[in-house]
Amino acid sequence: MQIIESPKEYDAIIVGSGAGGGMATHVLANSGLKVAVVEAGPFFDPKDPKTQTQLKWPWESPRRGASSTRAFGDFDMSWGDWKVDGEPYTTAEGTDFLWWRARMLGGRTNHWGRISLRFGPVDFKHKDVDGMGDNWPIGYEDVKPYYDKLDKLVGVYGTNEGRYNDPDGYFLPPPKPRLHELYYTKAARKVGVPVIPSRMSMLTKRINNERGVCFYCRQCGRSCNQYADFSSSSVFMIPALNSGKIDLYTNCMVREVTTDKEGRATGVSYINKDDRREYKLKGRSVVLGASACSSARILLNSKSSQHPNGLGNSSDVVGRYLHDSTGLGRSAFVPQLMNRKNFNEDGTGGMHVYSPWWGYDQKLDFARGYHIEIGGGFGMPSYGFGFNATEINKFAGGAVGGYGDKLRDDVKKVYGAFIHLAGRGECIARHDNRCEIDPDVVDQYGIPVLRFDYTFSDQERMQAKHMNNTFESIFDAMGAVTLGEAAGPEKDYGLLAPGQIIHEVGTTRMGDDPKTSVTNSLCQLHDADNVFVVDGGPFVSQADKNCTWTIMALAMRTSENIVDQFKQKNL
Amino acid sequence: MDRRESLKSLLIGTIAGATLGASACTPEEKTTGPDIEQAPLYGRLPEEIERDKQLMSEVFLNEHELTTVAVLCDIILPATSTAGSANDAEVPAFIEFIVKDLPSHQLPMRGGLMWMDSESNKRFNKLFKDATDAQQIEIVDDIAYPDPDGKKPEMAYGIKFFNLMRNLTLTGYYTSKIGIEDLGYMGNRPNVWDGVPQDILDKHGMAYEEELLPKYVDQSKRMDIAEWDDQGNLLT
Numbered sequence: 001m002q003i004i005e006s007p008k009e010y011d012a013i014i015v016g017s018g019a020g021g022g023m024a025t026h027v028l029a030n031s032g033l034k035v036a037v038v039e040a041g042p043f044f045d046p047k048d049p050k051t052q053t054q055l056k057w058p059w060e061s062p063r064r065g066a067s068s069t070r071a072f073g074d075f076d077m078s079w080g081d082w083k084v085d086g087e088p089y090t091t092a093e094g095t096d097f098l099w100w101r102a103r104m105l106g107g108r109t110n111h112w113g114r115i116s117l118r119f120g121p122v123d124f125k126h127k128d129v130d131g132m133g134d135n136w137p138i139g140y141e142d143v144k145p146y147y148d149k150l151d152k153l154v155g156v157y158g159t160n161e162g163r164y165n166d167p168d169g170y171f172l173p174p175p176k177p178r179l180h181e182l183y184y185t186k187a188a189r190k191v192g193v194p195v196i197p198s199r200m201s202m203l204t205k206r207i208n209n210e211r212g213v214c215f216y217c218r219q220c221g222r223s224c225n226q227y228a229d230f231s232s233s234s235v236f237m238i239p240a241l242n243s244g245k246i247d248l249y250t251n252c253m254v255r256e257v258t259t260d261k262e263g264r265a266t267g268v269s270y271i272n273k274d275d276r277r278e279y280k281l282k283g284r285s286v287v288l289g290a291s292a293c294s295s296a297r298i299l300l301n302s303k304s305s306q307h308p309n310g311l312g313n314s315s316d317v318v319g320r321y322l323h324d325s326t327g328l329g330r331s332a333f334v335p336q337l338m339n340r341k342n343f344n345e346d347g348t349g350g351m352h353v354y355s356p357w358w359g360y361d362q363k364l365d366f367a368r369g370y371h372i373e374i375g376g377g378f379g380m381p382s383y384g385f386g387f388n389a390t391e392i393n394k395f396a397g398g399a400v401g402g403y404g405d406k407l408r409d410d411v412k413k414v415y416g417a418f419i420h421l422a423g424r425g426e427c428i429a430r431h432d433n434r435c436e437i438d439p440d441v442v443d444q445y446g447i448p449v450l451r452f453d454y455t456f457s458d459q460e461r462m463q464a465k466h467m468n469n470t471f472e473s474i475f476d477a478m479g480a481v482t483l484g485e486a487a488g489p490e491k492d493y494g495l496l497a498p499g500q501i502i503h504e505v506g507t508t509r510m511g512d513d514p515k516t517s518v519t520n521s522l523c524q525l526h527d528a529d530n531v532f533v534v535d536g537g538p539f540v541s542q543a544d545k546n547c548t549w550t551i552m553a554l555a556m557r558t559s560e561n562i563v564d565q566f567k568q569k570n571l
Numbered sequence: 572m573d574r575r576e577s578l579k580s581l582l583i584g585t586i587a588g589a590t591l592g593a594s595a596c597t598p599e600e601k602t603t604g605p606d607i608e609q610a611p612l613y614g615r616l617p618e619e620i621e622r623d624k625q626l627m628s629e630v631f632l633n634e635h636e637l638t639t640v641a642v643l644c645d646i647i648l649p650a651t652s653t654a655g656s657a658n659d660a661e662v663p664a665f666i667e668f669i670v671k672d673l674p675s676h677q678l679p680m681r682g683g684l685m686w687m688d689s690e691s692n693k694r695f696n697k698l699f700k701d702a703t704d705a706q707q708i709e710i711v712d713d714i715a716y717p718d719p720d721g722k723k724p725e726m727a728y729g730i731k732f733f734n735l736m737r738n739l740t741l742t743g744y745y746t747s748k749i750g751i752e753d754l755g756y757m758g759n760r761p762n763v764w765d766g767v768p769q770d771i772l773d774k775h776g777m778a779y780e781e782e783l784l785p786k787y788v789d790q791s792k793r794m795d796i797a798e799w800d801d802q803g804n805l806l807t
Contacts, residue, residue: 050614051614051615051616052614053613053614055759055760055761056612056613056614057748057751057759058746058747058751059746059747059748059751060612060613061613062623062626062627062665062668062672063668063669063672063673064665064669064742064743064746065746066669066672066673068672068673069619069622074613075613075614079616152797152799155797157788159783159786160802160803160804168803169803170799170803171803171805172788172797172805173786173787173788173789173805174786174787174788175764175766175787175788176764176765176766176767176779176787176788177766177767177779178767179767179771179772179775179777182767182772182775182777182779183775183777186777197783197786197787204788204793205788205792205793205794205795205796205797205807206793206794206795206796206797207796207797208796209796213793213794215761215762215763216761216762216763216764217758217759217760217761217762218758219759336775340771340775341770341771341774342755342756342757343757343767343768343771344757344758344760344762344764345758345764345767346758346759346762346764347764348764378755378756378757378758379756380751380756380758380759381742381745381746381750381751381754381756382746383669383742383746384742385741385742385745385746386738386741386742386744386745387738387741387742388734388738389741399716400716400717401715401716401717402715402716403646403647403648403711403715403737404646404647404648404649405649405651407647407648407737407741408648408651408654408753411741411745411754412753412754412755415754415755
């Protein structure tokens with residue numbers, strides 16, 4: 001079967017339409033470059049009533065939202081999750097890794113938590129503090145102007161707190177805390193844990209005339225039909241498409257970056273999933289935003305005589321230094337919240353307050369830190385609601401078990417009386433933690449798949465132990481009943497599996513030395529100067545901040561540099 | 572009591588209402604998204620529509636089993652003066668669907684229902700559904716509570732099954748329109764959040780911090796486009 005080549009030549013071919021690819025599309029298309037975007041999933045618009053799940057009721061799903069077909073439940077707006085049909089991945093023996101892929105325009109930004117945290121000055125140079133991992137070749141001052149522009153362009157609520165490593169920005173006003181968040185605030189501060197308004201990219205206030213304003217349904221995970229939360233689909237891709245400035249190829253899965261005799265990129269080859277044929281696009285530059293691991297996979301599969309180890313991989317670093325946030329969660333029953341008066345406390349998606357890391361000056365038995373996310377309140381019931389409802393009577397009073405009116409009362413008296421805390425921390429990036437090409441397995445398009453090989457170190461385990469202790473002390477200070485026992489060392493103190501926090505980054509890390517890094521500090525491959533990476537791949541370390549805001553700030557910086565290089569005729 | 576009679580009529584409606592109006596897909600313009608001609612009400616993809624249709628065309632619980640489920644549902648959540656029963660909320664139809672959707676429930680459900688009949692036969696020489704209300708309650712009282720000390724080991728299977736029935740009944744009920752009204756969940760609608768109502772704050776001895784109050788969103792200005800000074804102070 002012949003490969004079909006398009007005669008058109010683009011200035012830039014962007015692979016992927018999530019946070020990084022979306023930002024690259026926004027900058028490059030608006031600069032007048034000829035841009036193609038190749039997305040492995042179908043078109044998606046959060047406004048489309050046919051696919052919309054926002055404001056649906058649980059009874060509209062015959063399974064009441066259970067996770068039978070979507071891992072985070074029927075109403076979650078991610079097409080594709082830990083599994084994508086016909087597109088497997090494998091893990092090295094004795095290791096574990098979970099990899100979330102959203103196959104749709106906008107990728108994972110359609111359902112993400114919208115927690116939007118800048119990295120601080122310490123986060124870029126943490127090796128200077130504790131000798132672990134590596135410093136970034138850039139510092140906070142290099143990225144700050146892009147964070148500033150990003151805040152205004154996309155919108156994020158929060159407050160300027162003057163905290164050195166949680167830098168201020170251009171924030172929309174935050175919503176007032178919910179009742180359980182007030183209980184949390186009081187208790188956390190009692191044990192020395194700071195609490196400040198959360199920083200989330202929902203529009204509590206208008207930022208332009210194109211996007212709507214938050215109407216407080218708490219369903220950002222379903223993607224907002226008013227475009228009042230940040231999804232790359234609604235904020236970047238659909239406006240670019242409507243302006244006629246880009247060619248969008250959906251359902252097209254990039255196999256490799258093609259190169260010429262000099263080893264420079266000439267474009268991409270991709271499989272059209274609809275007709276299962278291979279096509280080629282020509283481009284003067286290629287911008288990879290397929291996600292940290294997918295971009296690494298594309299590079300490793302792009303072998304040629306000039307790049308026998310895969311494109312950009314003369315260092316053997318592509319796929320290495322893979323790291324996800326650490327994470328675990330604990331829950332508690334709050335007796336003071338029993339039998340409370342009902343009111344609508346949906347609020348924005350996720351939390352209204354959070355705890356940034358506070359332990360910089362403490363002597364601890366682990367490196368780095370974590371932040372705390374808070375959940376609770378009168379949530380909308382879905383499948384699983386009411387399971388083992390009477391168990392809590394051990395603490396709330398009354399018989400365990402039963403039926404009839406007593407059971408009804410049991411359910412209602414503890415509705416909204418629980419609080420959930422989740423830690424999200426920094427994992428030290430290690431050379432050994434990696435994804436590589438599995439020598440034996442291809443996906444349904446004949447493309448060799450990734451094999452993950454990732455283990456935790458004691459740094460992460462001790463951090464998890466600390467999370468458990470902190471959460472329990474906050475619950476105690478609240479007068480709440482901690483539910484379940486803390487996991488012990490045999491279970492890594494309850495750490496969730498690598499990949500499960502969905503913050504995987506580091507696979508094409510940046511650096512000044514081509515022997516130990518894949519891209520330079522402008523996210524440009526050392527080995528091919530017309531290939532760029534705009535997803536989480538170039539991260540040297542992840543900090544205890546979620547990665548999306550930094551992916552977008554760096555993607556903006558990289559893309560503006562691409563525009564400059566075109567102007568200077570370097571590309 | 573006419574519980575059984577009212578159940579019979581309810582069940583007919585429940586089963587008839589169980590098919591979702593999904594229809595076949597035809598190709599569409601690519602830029603309008605996946606090929607969904609007429610999606611069901613909750614935003615499904617074509618392969619999900621197919622799966623739903625397939626499950627709904629299958630029957631797992633037979634009429635006898637479904638009637639027994641319905642009897643148990645209304646013992647677990649009978650109607651009150653203000654809220655409908657589990658059968659009013661069509662919980663048996665939900666249970667029929669969910670055991671097909673999550674097949675790990677099938678064996679415990681089928682075996683548990685059979686256990687109920689065995690137990691009822693043993694005690695009253697009648698199937699559970701045909702036992703009197705008082706006889707049904709007699710069995711239920713023996714399995715509706717945990718038995719941590721193992722004082723009645725012969726009831727262990729029933730206890731386990733009743734727990735499953737109670738879980739599925741509660742979840743089916745409180746995710747139904749009737750159940751959500753009974754629970755008092757007041758969200759899932761556009762609104763303007765402006766904090767916890769004052770009377771509730773007072774009751775819990777909570778207050779918003781004075782110094783933060785000016786920083787929280789002023790909902791009267793939510794439609795004004797945001798502008799900042801160079802220090803990041805919001806001006807509008």
